[in-house]
Amino acid sequence: MTKPSIMALVLVTTVLGFYCAQGNLHRPWLLLWTLIGSALSCAGASVLNQYLERDEDALMNRTRRRPIPSGTVSPAQALSFGITLVLAGLAVLGWQVNLLTAFLSLLTCFLYVLVYTPMKKMSWLNTTIGAIPGAIPPMGGWAAAANGLDFGAWVLFLILFAWQHPHFYAIAWMFKEDYKKAGFKMLPVVYPDGTMTLAQIMAFSFALIGFSIMPSMIGMSGKIYFWGALLLGAVPLYCARAFQYEQSVLNARKVLLASVIYLPLLLGLMVIDGIF
Known part of the structure; x- marks a missing residue:
């Protein structure tokens, strides 16, 4: 449910942003907290996306075996799990990194879950809309290292x-x-x-x-x-x-x-x- 391939992309680009902001990967603990918070938020957003698309996933060959449409996880469990992960990620970023990084993570989750996901049923521009939260993670890494953009x-x-x-x-x-x-x-x-x-x-x-x-x-x-x-x-x-x-x-x-x-x-x- 947490879409490891998407999470891997998020974490790699977050590290890149962190590296580019200061020219190195010094302050490893700050980087570690950034990655933990980003991973939690990303995982939560992926779960919430699957919660909202559970009916559509059941109709598609490539997604019908996902936990919710297959009956492995109930919609209520997915909703509570997703919200918990997002809140945990934001808490880690806000307390251990900085508020700007936490805000960027919140913005990513909001755009992905509440804008991009419903947009897929409304307009072909959903891909462009979805590319916005998909491009924010390196900015989060940059903000974590530089406390600015x-x-x-x-x-x-x-x-x-x-x-x-x-x-x-x-x-x-x-x-x-x-x-x-x-x-x-x-x-x-x-x-x-x-x-x-x-x-x-x-x-x-x-x-x-x-x-x-x-x-x-x-x-x-x-x-x-x-x-x-x-x-x-x-x-x-x-x-x-x-x-x-x-x-x-x-x-x-x-x-x-x-x-x-x-x-x-x-x-x-x-x-x-x-x-x-």
Whole structure:
């Protein structure tokens, strides 16, 4: 119920924000409390998301075995568990880190649970709305280390914001029949011919390249990162172009795989550049 893959992304990007804010990972106890609080809040938000989508999850092949629709956990248990986790995470961040980090975590939970989740039934723009809370974690790490937000934190936000669009549009394309069955207004469901989905994937693939080189432009990273980011950005763009030429599940999966490989390599490159 706590979606470990999403939590892993949140924690890794939180560490990146913490590192970029001070140029190192000193103050390990502060980082540890930041990660504990962030993990609790993230887990709670994921549980609450599944609580709200329990009826839809029961209709989809990829989600019908989740704890609530399968009957392993009752809706009431999930609701209380999710709220407890979120409150515990906010308490840890507020008392052991700082109030700004706690606020960013609260904002993430609010946008994810109470804005993005219902938006999935209302508009295909839900992916863009959902990309906002998905891009806040590195800002939380930055705020934890610096007790404030500089322009660099917003650059990390933009990178994560752009990256999520090709990633989640590829997933939406692969499982569009499932989403349609559940009544989710994902872009490939609303525009089944694929034109809009492909346009969005291409647009954000280009935007991602532009955002990814910004750290070098503002002095956060150097030439190693700059050229590496350009080279890495060409891979998801190439996969997006292939998907544009042939709309198939295979090419959508390639876009997804490229995004999964791209992000950790880009983040690792940023750290390596900082070391050397």
